[in-house]
Amino acid sequence: MKFLESSSIICSSELEKTVHYLFDRILKSFFIFIVFISNFSVWGEGTIQQFVIGKSELLIYSRFSPKQEQTPGMEYFGNREYRTEKFSPASTFKSYLALSLLENEVVSLSQKLACSDPHIVGSPRMLNLREALFYSSNDYFLQTFRKLGKSKLEKTLSRIGYGEMPGEPTPDKTGKLPANWWRGTEALKHGGSLRLRPGEIHSIWVASFWTSPNRKSKMDKNLLETWMQSLFWSECSEKGILVYGKSGSWEKSFWFQGLLVDSDLHQFTAITFLNRSSQANRSQTIQKFYDLIECPMPKLE
Structure with a gap:
């Protein structure tokens, strides 16, 4: 993956330097990066996809084989200041709450619960785990957490290394939960006091x-x-991939974490997209993710 960033040209006169500097700032007021993804099997050999990353957005990208020995790399695009800031994981945290529910056999994929969530169309409605994640139900996880409990959840999170990491974050490092992360069951929907x-x-x-x-x-x-299976979002038959992921919305931060899996299961592409634009919302953020991968977005109702 490569990116183009506007840059000042070395000029012979101070006037030219000033003009180019001002032009550079004007460009950056509209966008930060134009990302070019080339020779990428998800989009087909030899194709180039152009994607504009706004000044209030950050995209992190990793392409890896699940069994590779080398630590998967991470590429950042967008607002670099966001790299060092801490944000609530919002409802992306529910991915790991779901993992703990499955690990402790509290729920099964087929089991359905009656859930009442004001933001879900047709509520109250019966939801299984995949649907609860897809629609980001809060009620589903409040109900099931009663059987799971804090200690079992923390054991799962500790085992997978969820939490703060020393130094620069990389997939081979183990994170640690802060001692004061817990803020009661109502705060589970956004990961308690966690800021990462x-x-x-x-x-x-x-x-x-x-x-x-x-x-x-x-x-x-x-x-x-x-x-x-619980994280499944959609099939993109045009590209020969399956899309897994989780959305998140909290404190004016809108997330979508996606995993693109090639049909042969040999290559994974992980994308984390953070949108803090003043016009951002859940559906717009998900739509932008699907625009990036050039796949149709599933209906969110």
């Missing part, structure tokens, strides 16, 4: 699907497969 860097949120996402034999912390194969 985008790179930490992305690293944990990548590490969850990176199953190299050399890794110390690995997920049970059957558990991983079941968990991925």
